[in-house]
Amino acid sequence: MVRSDARENRARILAAAREALAADGSTSMNQISQRAGVGAGTLYRNFPTRESLVLAVYQDEVARIIATVPDLLAQLPPLEALRHWTTDLVEAMRRKHGLGDALSPGAHQAITEQSYGPVIAAITQLLDAGKKDESIRADADPGDFLQLTGALWRAASSPEDRAPHMLALILDGLRTHR
Numbered sequence: 001m002v003r004s005d006a007r008e009n010r011a012r013i014l015a016a017a018r019e020a021l022a023a024d025g026s027t028s029m030n031q032i033s034q035r036a037g038v039g040a041g042t043l044y045r046n047f048p049t050r051e052s053l054v055l056a057v058y059q060d061e062v063a064r065i066i067a068t069v070p071d072l073l074a075q076l077p078p079l080e081a082l083r084h085w086t087t088d089l090v091e092a093m094r095r096k097h098g099l100g101d102a103l104s105p106g107a108h109q110a111i112t113e114q115s116y117g118p119v120i121a122a123i124t125q126l127l128d129a130g131k132k133d134e135s136i137r138a139d140a141d142p143g144d145f146l147q148l149t150g151a152l153w154r155a156a157s158s159p160e161d162r163a164p165h166m167l168a169l170i171l172d173g174l175r176t177h178r
Contacts, residue, residue: 010046012036017057029053051107061092062115066122078130083171085126086149089119090163093153120146127174136174145174 016036020027029050033043047053065088072081123142130136148170155162 009036009038009042013038013043013046013053014057014060017053018061021054021057051104055107055111058092058111059114062118065089065092066118069122069125073126073129077135078126078133079135079171079175082123082126082130082136082174083167085122086152086167087164090149090152090167093150094157130174134176137176140174145170 013032013036017027017032020032020035029043029047030040032053033040036043043053047056065085068088069081069085072085075081076084120142123145127136127140127142127145131138131140149167152163152166155166157163
């Protein structure tokens with residue numbers, strides 16, 4: 001069992017790293033420990049390498065996004081819940097892409113392997129809700145949706161973010177046309 005102060009330190013480190021790395025992908029481990037208000041020993045005890053910290057930040061973000069599915073479905077119609085959820089996922093993927101230089105090819109592979117199943121399960125839950133209320137086509141496939149939306153995080157974000165328009169087209173294709 002992990003002590004509460006150790007859990008709090010880990011959470012502060014992850015929050016500080018998320019902020020710092022989003023602003024500047026080359027932020028040092030020492031800068032992150034200072035920002036989190038913990039000593040270097042505490043940082044390295046939790047995350048022995050920079051790569052392990054970056055992986056943890058990304059995994060934490062994916063877990064946070066996946067956990068939003070039930071609340072979104074409780075508050076919004078399935079197609080709108082899918083739109084909001086996908087927008088959050090795209091933002092997380094853009095942040096991950098910005099951290100790409102800090103990760104080895106093996107780490108990129110680990111991220112993909114660890115997040116694919118849970119992300120597909122979340123998409124399945126969202127699509128199934130739409131299939132149930134008949135707002136989403138019965139043949140909508142979570143793997144296809146993930147492939148299509150993979151292009152969104154690569155879409156030009158300046159001078160105008162193209163991702164929302166592209167997502168609208170994808171969602172329109174999922175809509176049941178009566």
